[in-house]
Amino acid sequence: MPEGRWMHSAVLDTANRAIYIFGGSKRSLGSTTPGTTFSDLYSFTLATEQWNQLSSGPVASSRHAAVWDTTRGCMIVFGGESDNGTKLSGMQEYFAKSDEWTVSSPTGTAPSARLGHLAVWDTLSDVMLMCCGHGDASVYVPYTNSWSTTYNDLWSYAAGTGWVELVPSGSFTPRGEAAGVWDATMGSILGFGGYFDQVGHMNSMFGYTATSNWTEETVGGVSAPLPRDGHAATWDPQARQLYMLGGWVGSTYEGVLWRLDAANLSLLSVRSSTAATSSTAPESTTAATGATPASTSAPSVFVQTEQSEYEAAIGLLSMLALESSSSNSSNSSANASTGILGSIMVDDGLSLVVVWALKLVSGGAPVELELSGALSLGVPQEVIAQATETSSDEFVLVTASVPSAATFATPSESLISPLLSVNFRAADCRRLPMHALARPVELRFGVQSNQSNQGQCRFWDEEKNRWSEKGVRRSDSSDLAVGTVVCLTSHLTIFAVVLEAVKTVLQCSTAAQVLSAEGFRNIGAVQWLRGTASIFFLVSIGLFAVALAWGWYLDLKASRTIPAEEVEAALMVSRMGQAHKDGEETEEPREKSGQEGGCCMNCLDSSVWLASSIFSIPATDSVSELLDARVATVNRCISSVHSFRAGACRQSIKVAMAGKDQLRSSLSRKWQIHYHAAVAVEKFLSSSWLQRVMILLPCMHPWVTLRLASIFRPHVVRAALVILKLVSAAFTNAMFFTSTGTQAMGSDDECTEPQNFSEKLLAATIVGFFSACMGDVLIVVLALVQRRNVLIRDRWTEKMKKSQLRRWRARRLIFWFVWFIAIVFSILYTTSFLANVSAPDASRWLESTGVSVLQDFLFRPLLLALGYATCSTLVLCSSHVRETVEKQWTRPAAVDLSPAEPICSTNDAGKDCKSVCAVEDDSLVSNIIMSELV
Incomplete structure (x- = not known):
């Protein structure tokens, strides 16, 4: 883990999710104590949350600028202050893959030595943009009409082109120790604050785009961020928001997190590290840039309760509520009856925050608190007494609601009520630990009348990031108004009424009516x-x-065409002589596949078969076919046509052609496998696109294919x-x-x-x-x-066959x-x-x-016919694919052909050609040729 330091740099490698920390110092500002500036480099891996010390840099440096080059995968470090206080102008680059540093000497005129400058990585142009900073060389600044050693220039650096000065002197106040980010959406630099010796600390926004050059806006408003330097900023590219933290504000270090909404350039105070301690603190936590203020609030105030945007306001409102309760002592008798000493409400249109100062009324009824017409709650006196005991000082009840918050909608649940956050806090804004309430608090939500019975009371589990029902239940009272859901909770957090989609669909099915006795x-x-x-x-x-x-009639007809003995012979294969040849003894039957692949390949083939069965798509049966997808597409079309014309499924044809001589000869003659194969090849390859669609359409239809013979599955x-x-x-x-x-x-x-x-x-x-x-x-x-x-065995006995037939039955x-x-x-x-x-x-x-x-x-x-016809037509434009398909389906050989089984087309008359059957694995077709047939 790195040693304590400041004025260092940090960059993020988004591809490998690693943070790199380089250099820095442990001496006070302006000191030149030797040996107090670092050159070490550390990485923090986000996945494992571990620190690793890497190779140290060539030059120790602090107050430099660093960016991560996403193209080359390296960190670029420029300038800074050396161990002896000298300002630097050198370039150091660290390459993560090799864990090596290089001292670059870029082409072009380099920027003058400086420190306190800022640099960003332009993801659109893949260059580093660098501006501002304090140097030794004094330059004339037209914007201020003065000479200064603080700069407002702009430079770009790329590995191939070196340094290029884009703007010698910008139209904004020079500064150093500012913070800035890169907005890739607008292609701009956004920065804030900094220090200029002629002005002091600044609180102006400055920005740069290639089209509008530099601009500067002074942030106004009572609650605007104070002038500062030495702060840090980061950018949320999805929400286009800049987050800024810390800095020196003239007399102290600030611990406030600010957010800039780039859409309307407004700054919002997100969270203060210390509670508000003065009644002069601003009630509104927003401030706008420019002359025209614009109020902005966060779209969701509950993203992280302990770090949410209304924390700073809660500290102020808590104090004001307690002061209000003290100033209303003249009405104490009236307040005592209701239990409400005072309240303060802030409504910005997106959220409603109400802080209540409550008083314990012994034996009294629950305190009724109404936030709006759709939200109210009842707090029992026992809970108020519990809060009194838990808090050593005064306390308040903080309620906050948001009408809609898509952030909290999940794929299986949707919100039908506003979000409601309820918690007790002490006067110092500390949340009171009240995990188990003495009595349940009653929360009342107004929902649409047609959704009231379906809604479920839930609370948001911030650890698991989901809705939960633990400790929350819905009241089963029968005297509730229509459209009102009452929830009873034993703890305080974020609540809502949600609609569970799965439960609603099942609840609203017709099963209840249809399966009833009346139905x-x-x-x-x-x-x-x-x-x-x-x-x-x-x-x-x-x-x-x-x-x-x-179907039963076709099975009866098929049993006379293909006797049961032939089916058994096709499905229960004896290797016999082959076992002696291979030296194997297979006692248990094993299934035969198209190829003897490994376990992973068989699993992939099974997954492909399952997917094609579920979606009724005749996809590939073997993943190995995808090695040549173009040929496999044409082969699948031809094999479908072949199967349709032969009147037998592809699996049965494959088994018939791979069986023993007697079975092979019998089934091939009955189905005329070779003749239909030759016709299918010639007809499909010579057809146009439209003809292929018409040929494939019946082959893809599930009703038509019912008539195909199969030794695996009856009609x-x-x-x-x-x-x-x-x-x-x-x-x-x-x-x-x-x-x-x-x-x-x-x-x-x-x-x-x-x-x-x-x-x-x-x-x-x-x-x-x-x-x-x-x-x-x-x-x-x-x-x-x-x-x-x-199934394959070394030998099938009659007993084994009967046992297997019983299993199938x-x-x-x-x-x-x-x-x-x-x-x-x-x-x-x-x-x-x-x-x-x-x-x-x-x-x-x-x-x-x-x-x-x-x-x-x-x-x-x-659609299948159109898709297969289109794909096959496109791939058949390649002569190589066409020749490969023809070679796989036909081969010359000298074999006597039976007249009942012609296979040559008219175009092949006089040629001694053979046709092979289409098998499931087209890569095996070449192994089943006519010379092997009887």
């Missing part, structure tokens, strides 16, 4: 059956039953998943119908449509999350339960059980919903459900 009784009525939405829904149920029957299972997708969409729209904007019959009056965009967006996000959980996630889970993979039973429960519940819920809502609401439900259906079964396939 089920309404199903027996016949009126709801005449509605368009009801007829559409019932007809859809009938069509779903037909779809299941159709009836795929039909069941599609039906579950549709029914769950109808169920979700019914369940969250009220939360999306329309009320069901008998619903809570408070469950109205969100009023603003943020509330609508938040409600839509929550509804979408639950929709995904109850719809898409359930479908993916069921697909995983029923999913069958290729058990998983299928689980699938149908869960699917049946989900379908029955969704249909029952939707039926009860339609029986309990009005005809207009049912029509709106039908519209929203229709949009969901169109999104999944029209818009998404169309």
Whole structure:
């Protein structure tokens, strides 16, 4: 940790979040005691909060200026005072990567030696700007029409161009020991204060931009910052605010933090390190620059309670409240009955601060304090007695409210009441430690009548930076006025009534009405059956039953085309001879993947498959395909077309072509894999963009692809998943119908449509999350339960096969059980919903459900077809991509072809060519060529 010092420099490396402290001195100002100026350098890492001593600089220096060069990653130090009191004009640079210093000799005429100057880093031009300071050389200053050794010039320095004098003498008062910052938004230097021997200490603002040159404004007003030098300043680029602290104000050091709002150039006193001790202290804590004062307040007065902007005012108001209570002794009998000795209020339009001087009234009722029409509180006498015991002197109760504060809104909670801060303070502004109140304090908030029942009483936990309910509860009194929320708290801090979005959405769902006994009784009525939405829904149920029957018929037909023995042979693979060759003995079956990658690669492949399943997007099945994304895009399109034309899914084609000779020959002839592969390649590569869209559209449609044969998943299972997708969409729209904007019959009056965009967006996000959980996630889970993979053993015995088949049957039973429960519940819920809502609401439900259906079964396939067709058309403009795809899908070889299985196109007539099937991992296509087929 650095030794104690002053007149040093500090810079911030924002990229690595490190602070660098260089040089400084431990001697008094003007002293030349040797060995008291430092050249050491320390870094403080913000992430670990650790100090590190680095290489010392070449020259010991104090009262210099330093900036951080964000482009080169180095600290630039210029000028200053040496150990023997000599003013310096040299340039030192420290490079953090190598931990090395260099003494630079920049090109161009260098500025004269100086100290007490200021420097900033211009992030727009990547240069250091340096101005002002005290030197030895006397120069003529036109602005003051005098000669002086204090400067008002401006220089720029860059590593490539060296020093450039921008302004020999600016139009502002020369100064040294000023503080300044760089405003990147306006491209300007902002500075304050400093010392000029002909004027003394100054309290003027000065600024520089390339367009307007230098300007200077004197800060006026009773509560303006005092003239000073030796202070420090920093800049908040997001809020465009300058913060200034400390300095020598002529006779003492000041401990006030000031803030400059750059938007209107007003200075605001933020916090005093000592409490106000005089009644002459200003009531208003704002002051404006220039001749026209402008009042400014912070947008949020509660960001950090112990360092908030109203702390200085509280000290003054506390004292004034106590003085007011003393001067009102003539009314003591009246005050004694109410318990209020006096109060002072300050309202600046953005916040309301009221300081109350209270008196203990033994046996009396709670003291009623009213801040405004929407805020009031009741303080029990026991709490006032507790404050009396805690404070050794007089005390006051400080209440502050802000009508709106977006700072305290969280993603899951929104404010529906003003913020209210309540705390007891002693006369010296010290907060009284009253963590557990003798009796709860009653806080009354006025809210909109349609939100009063939903609001929850919460306090702001400043340590965890979130709303909490610990020690705060809502009063369950039944005699409250409409639109009033009463909170009871056992501690004092910041309070508000918040609306919990998740709880509101669930509370405003239709479940309470639809699943009630009355809701089920309404199903027996016949009126709801005449509605368009009801007829559409019932007809859809009938069509779903037909779809299941159709899927069962296709499975029955497929079982005659592909016997169960062939399916078992494809899914349960014996390595046999291969085991001896590899020297392996695999006792447990393992799943076969497209390539034998590591664990991380398999996890990535599984994640990609899961994401593509949830969003119904036929993305890559192997991350390795992304190594050549252009070729993978075209291959995915061709394999989809190939699969669609062959009438079998890609996974089944892959297994068929990688199986044993007998299985490979049988399935390839049944599906005519090679012929359709050649046709798919030729047709897709030779088509235009529009033709590719039309070719891909049926291949991307989930309903059309239900007819594809698969040895992994039966048709009836795929039909069941599609039906579950549709029914769950109808169920979700019914369940969250009220939360999306329309009320069901008998619903809570408070469950109205969100009023603003943020509330609508938040409600839509929550509804979408639950929709995904109850719809898409359930479908993916069921697909995983029923999913069958290729299993490899050294040898499959009949006993092993039967055991594995039992496992698959058990998983299928689980699938149908869960699917049946989900379908029955969704249909029952939707039926009860339609029986309990009005005809207009049912029509709106039908519209929203229709949009969901169109999104999944029209818009998404169309967008996928357009996207894949566009991408493939663009990448096929490259001859290299086209040649690579053709080489992967076709290879010349001398093999006799079966007449039933032609693969050459008319353009290839006379050529001895072969076609390969499209597999999931296109990088393996070259390993499956026609010469290997029977």
